[in-house]
Amino acid sequence: MIKLCHIDDIPEDSSKGFEYNDHSLFAVKKDGQLFIYKNSCPHLGVELNWQEDQFLDMDNALIQCSTHGALFLIEDGQCVAGPCLGEQLQTIAYTIEDGMVTVDSR
């Protein structure tokens, strides 16, 4: 198990990237809920962000790939615009214990 951070370390309507053991993930907090995805665009398999912790569009309403601009729903990672329309980001399961967000290390 890998402890990513404390739930309060991710402000509302923002995203944060994490790297460990060759894994790249990111978390988005919206309406007090946390969503975690693998940092890999279904279009070309590249990382979505070009700047640290920047995974959202200008309105912080959707997840955006910086390479070709694909847009994904924060709630389920489904692509709603762009070259991978209809495909989905890979969800990462997590648990929160004493405020610490933890994911499986595999």
Ligand code: FES
């Ligand atoms: S690599 Fe993400 S939209 Fe093309």
